[in-house]
Amino acid sequence: MKKVVTMQDISCVGKCSITAAFPVISAMGIETALIPTAVLSTHTMFQGFTFHDLTSEIAPIMNHWEKEGFQFEGIYTGYLGSFEQIALAEDLFRRFGSHAFTLVDPAMADNGKLYVGFDDAFVKRMAQLCGKADYICPNMTEAAFMLGKEYPADGYDEAYVRQTLKELTALGVKTAILTGISPEPGKTGACAYDSVHDTWHSFYTEEQPEHFHGTGDLWAGTLCGGLALGKSLDEAIRIACLFTAESIRLTIAEENHNTYGVNFEQAIPYLISLL
Numbered sequence: 001m002k003k004v005v006t007m008q009d010i011s012c013v014g015k016c017s018i019t020a021a022f023p024v025i026s027a028m029g030i031e032t033a034l035i036p037t038a039v040l041s042t043h044t045m046f047q048g049f050t051f052h053d054l055t056s057e058i059a060p061i062m063n064h065w066e067k068e069g070f071q072f073e074g075i076y077t078g079y080l081g082s083f084e085q086i087a088l089a090e091d092l093f094r095r096f097g098s099h100a101f102t103l104v105d106p107a108m109a110d111n112g113k114l115y116v117g118f119d120d121a122f123v124k125r126m127a128q129l130c131g132k133a134d135y136i137c138p139n140m141t142e143a144a145f146m147l148g149k150e151y152p153a154d155g156y157d158e159a160y161v162r163q164t165l166k167e168l169t170a171l172g173v174k175t176a177i178l179t180g181i182s183p184e185p186g187k188t189g190a191c192a193y194d195s196v197h198d199t200w201h202s203f204y205t206e207e208q209p210e211h212f213h214g215t216g217d218l219w220a221g222t223l224c225g226g227l228a229l230g231k232s233l234d235e236a237i238r239i240a241c242l243f244t245a246e247s248i249r250l251t252i253a254e255e256n257h258n259t260y261g262v263n264f265e266q267a268i269p270y271l272i273s274l275l
Contacts, residue, residue, distance in 0.1 A: 014043030015261025131172030
């Protein structure tokens with residue numbers, strides 16, 4: 001059985017981070033190990049959430065895993081809340097990455113703004129982690145911050161996307177993927193540049209009329225699962241885009257649906273059919 005490990009926080013309610021990635025990757029037939037970086041009562045869209053930091057537990061977890069001789073096909077990091085956690089992610093790559101692909105989702109910004117608590121120094125440190133990965137999947141905001149570029153609030157075209165991807169691979173990452181992009185009206189999806197083989201990969205779906213918290217985590221988790229199953233980059237991106245779009249569609253179709261996450265659970269049979 002294929003095995004991956006994901007390192008990110010647990011939001012007990014909210015359908016993001018591990019709460020989204022774990023059930024999706026597991027449904028794809030992959031054993032999923034966890035390194036939780038923190039436990040939150042809800043994700044940060046809600047007011048008054050509780051937060052318990054688990055940074056001190058991460059090194060002991062890895063020490064135990066090393067003693068047990070655990071190995072993984074993939075390592076996937078999501079939201080990391082501190083410089084120390086980024087350093088621990090690098091340690092995770094060193095200890096368990098010799099036979100595994102490494103995927104970094106630099107979850108730290110959206111809609112032209114950094115998340116609360118992050119600054120330019122954190123961005124630079126995250127860019128260093130990205131440079132050590134096989135794959136990264138930032139959104140356009142995260143890419144702009146890591147490259148020191150102005151966020152293209154007025155839109156962008158395919159040429160801009162490709163230039164940005166080439167600049168991202170200059171950080172050191174082998175394959176850069178821009179997610180949630182819309183280089184043409186009415187379409188949304190992802191575009192990737194594989195610098196090792198000098199190849200381009202993209203897939204787009206019809207843009208949905210609503211946007212939800214956590215879809216980036218859902219997309220990244222699905223990509224991780226696809227890569228772990230040995231899917232080509234083209235196929236892994238296609239599956240992630242279609243599953244995320246279907247999850248959003250099903251959410252919107254539900255009368256009085258919530259706004260804090262998508263109904264990905266209802267789309268899991270569709271995901272399995274894509275495999």
